[in-house]
Amino acid sequence: MTPSRSVHVRAPGKINVALRVGSARADGYHPLATVFQAVTLYEDVVAEEAETISLTVTGRGADRVPTDSSNLAWRAARLLADATGTDAGAHLRITKGVPTAGGMAGGSADAAAALLACDLLWHTGLAREELGELAAELGADVPFALTGQTAVGVGRGDVLTPALARGRFTWVLALSDQGLSTPEVFRAWDAQNPDPVPVPEIDAELMHALVAGDPHGVARHLVNDLQPAAIALLPTLQDVVDAFEETAALAAIVSGSGPTVAALAARPEDAAEIAAYVAAAGVASDVLVVSGPALGARLVESVVSDPD
Incomplete structure (x- = not known):
């Protein structure tokens, strides 16, 4: 029998350190200005x-993930096959x-x-830039999961400019077992902002x-324009933010469209105490300590298995 091959790749989740939103364009997409930071939580x-x-x-959360052709990773594989003409x-x-x-x-990290x-x-041999172009077809966050680190995203968030972030930042994440739909x-x-909101920009001080x-x-410049909307849909998120405010956390923010809440610690040694307090408060399904910036999608292992 022919030996079989497998390839193991790891990609990070992200926090939106800043997320500014403008009114929807004619195509239905909202112009965004965001600062992504990849963190040490992986797919x-x-x-x-x-x-x-x-x-x-x-x-x-695997029980809530589709395993058919609607899954973003499945769509990524199909897109690559179609783009390169492979029938593998x-x-x-x-x-x-x-x-x-x-x-x-x-999901974007999976893709x-x-x-x-x-x-x-x-062995389709695409350059990272070519993979990035395919990634942008799949969703606004997919290109960043490829690059990782820290980056500014504009447009739909998919037009990326690498940003220098010195040192390590320690984040405490409060997870929820209730998901929120980004749309x-x-x-x-949109309902909360009926008047036109101009194309946003990122604060230079951040x-x-x-x-x-x-x-x-x-911490002084953490901002998420979607946070009031996320809290309106899931009011218990305010309890999470309030719990972080009782700790040594410098600031807390809903990550992206939520419901994960991320709090920034001044020092790694503060993070365990912050996490313990929020866990004891019973406002989250799980509390984790992570750091950033983290590397983007990367090869972990490539294996050839002998069937015998």
């Missing part, structure tokens, strides 16, 4: 040789570490990992604080 995708494209999902297949084994529908782009894993498995959060934002590696400066 693992193993692509194995197969006749067709299929997938299985395990890990955090792959079975994708996804292990989730990023919350499902949690505002941290776990980015699937693009890279299948490119390596099928629903944007519809709630960028200066990132370059300086200054968590206090970053």
Whole structure:
């Protein structure tokens, strides 16, 4: 029998350190200005040789993830196959570490990992820039999951400019077992903002604080225009933010469209105490400590298995 190959790729979840939103354009998309930071919470995708494209999902919130052609990782593999003209297949084994529908782009990380894993498995040989172009077709957050680190995103959030962030930033994440739909959060934002909102910009002071590696400066400029809409849809999020305010956290913010709430710690040694307080408050399904910036999608292992 012919030996089989598998490729293991890991991609990070993200926090929106800043997320500014403008009124919807004629095409229905809202212009965004955002600062992404990849953090040490990951999606693992193993692509194995197969006749067709299929997938299985395990890990955090796996029961809420579709395993058919609507899954973003499945769509990524199909898009790569169509773009390169290959008739190869792959079975994708996804292990989730990023919350499902949690505002941290776990599905986008799956798609980015699937693009890279299948490119390596099928020897299609696309450059990172070419993978990035395919990633942008899949969703606004997918290109960032490929690049990781810290970046400014404009347009739909998919036009990226790398941003220098010195040092490490320590975040405490309060997770919720209730997901929020990104389209629903944007519809709630539209209802809350009936008057035209201009194309947004990122505060220069935030960028200066990132370059300086200054968590206090970053905390002063954390902003998420979607936060009021997310809280309107899931009012218990305010309890999470309030709990963080009782701790040494410098500031807390809903990540993306929520419902994950991210709090910035001044020092790594503060984070455990912050996490313990919020966990004891009973306002989150889980509380995690992560750091950023983290690397984007990358190869972990490539294996050739002898069937004998």
